[in-house]
Amino acid sequence: MTQREEAAEGGQKPLRKGMAEKRQAITGGARTVFGREGYTRASIDAIAAEAGVSTRTIYNHFGDKENLFRAVLLESAASVTAATEGLFERHLRKVRDIEEDLLDFARDWVGQAEAHPGHFAVVRQIIPEGSRLPADVLAEWQRIGPQATQEALGRWLLELGGQGLLAVDATNARKAARHLALLVGGGVTAESYFGALPLAQGAVDEIVRDGVEIFLRLYGV
Known part of the structure; x- marks a missing residue:
C-alpha cells in the first residue's frame, strides 16, 4: 500500500500529522539559525541541516527564505x-x-x-538588520508583538486605575503602559545588550x- 493509499484509508490523518511535524521541525530549525546567524546570513541549507529535512522540503512548505522568516517571527x-497576556491576567486581576x-x-x-529564548534571539538580530528586513514583516511583528x-x-x-490603585484613566493608559515597559523591560534590555550579556539576578x-x-x-x- 502506498503512502497516499494509507493516508486515504486513515482519513489522511497520518499524512496531515506528518506534515505538521515536518513544518514544526522546519520552523524550529529556522528559529535557531535565524537567531544565531541573522536573516541575511542564514541560508536555507543551514536551516535544512538544523531541521533535519531537505532544502526541497523547506521550499515546498514556505516557498522562499522571506516567507519562512515571516512565519517564524510572526x-x-x-x-x-x-503567554504575556496570561501573565498579565495572573498578576493583575487581583x-x-x-x-x-x-x-x-x-x-x-x-x-x-x-x-x-529562541524568539528573543531572533528579535535581537532584528536590531542590527532592521534596514535589510522586509518592512511589511517588521510592521506585522510590531502589531502582533510589542504593540x-x-x-x-x-x-x-486602566482597570487598576478604575479601582483607585493607580492614577490611570482612558487619557493616559497607553502612555502608562509604554512607561512601565520602558522602565522595567527596557532597563533590563539595555543593561544586557538585548540579552547578549546575561545579568545576575541581583x-x-x-x-x-x-x-x-x-x-x-x-x-x-
Whole structure:
C-alpha cells in the first residue's frame, strides 16, 4: 500500500500529522539559525541541516527564505504575546498591594526572555538588520508583538486605575503602559545588550525595583 493509499484509508490523518511535524521541525530549525546567524546570513541549507529535512522540503512548505522568516517571527511573536497576556491576567486581576504585586509581575515579565529564548534571539538580530528586513514583516511583528502587548497592559492598568490603585484613566493608559515597559523591560534590555550579556539576578531585581518605584511616582495615588 502506498503512502497516499494509507493516508486515504486513515482519513489522511497520518499524512496531515506528518506534515505538521515536518513544518514544526522546519520552523524550529529556522528559529535557531535565524537567531544565531541573522536573516541575511542564514541560508536555507543551514536551516535544512538544523531541521533535519531537505532544502526541497523547506521550499515546498514556505516557498522562499522571506516567507519562512515571516512565519517564524510572526508565529513566535503571537505565542509570546499570548503567554504575556496570561501573565498579565495572573498578576493583575487581583491586586492587593500595588507596589508588591507590580514587583512580582515585573519580575515575571522580564523573565519572558528566558522562557522564550529562541524568539528573543531572533528579535535581537532584528536590531542590527532592521534596514535589510522586509518592512511589511517588521510592521506585522510590531502589531502582533510589542504593540499588542502594550495595548493589553494598558487595559490592565486602566482597570487598576478604575479601582483607585493607580492614577490611570482612558487619557493616559497607553502612555502608562509604554512607561512601565520602558522602565522595567527596557532597563533590563539595555543593561544586557538585548540579552547578549546575561545579568545576575541581583542586577535584574535592582532594575525592576527601580523601574516600579519610578512608575509609581508617576502614576501612584
